[in-house]
Amino acid sequence: MPVATYSLVALDCSEPESLARFYADVLGGKVEQYADNWYDLYAPGGVRLAFQRAPGYRPPDWPQAGANSQQAHLDFDVDDIEQAQEQVLALGATPLDLDDADGERGFRVYADPAGHPFCLCRRR
Structure with a gap:
């Protein structure tokens, strides 16, 4: 029995919304803002990528x-x-x-x- 299930990959960046939209254009899917510094991309096939603002990235x-x-x-x-x-x-x-x-x-x-x-x- 596995310990966990896959949830997402989070990428640090300076502009999370624009990077989420770049990947939405590449993969398709829907971008949703989770918090001020965090955006999720729900891509087709159940894949989820997240983008978080990282100061000094x-x-x-x-x-x-x-x-x-x-x-x-x-x-x-x-x-x-x-x-x-x-x-x-x-x-x-x-x-x-x-x-x-x-x-x-x-x-x-x-x-x-x-x-x-x-x-x-x-x-x-």
Whole structure:
């Protein structure tokens, strides 16, 4: 018997509402304000992401290095990685590692507008 059930992933940031809306544009779903410094995204499929204001927030370094290294990242499956890439870039994502020209690796890495890394992964 498990000890707990999954609830959410919370991302620190300086602008929780705008980051929640970025991910709502990427994943779909509904953004709700929980508190002054906290927003939830209820995405399709029962996934919940939360965004909390963190005073002095600094985005993680990419690639992983030093004291401010990446602590976590999100993966999103897509059917058409080229089309998905165009869309996330238009929404404000920054490319970090697009070294998948031959299609063998199966993923590309981006940063959201607050600097958190995420991957678009070819659906298998």
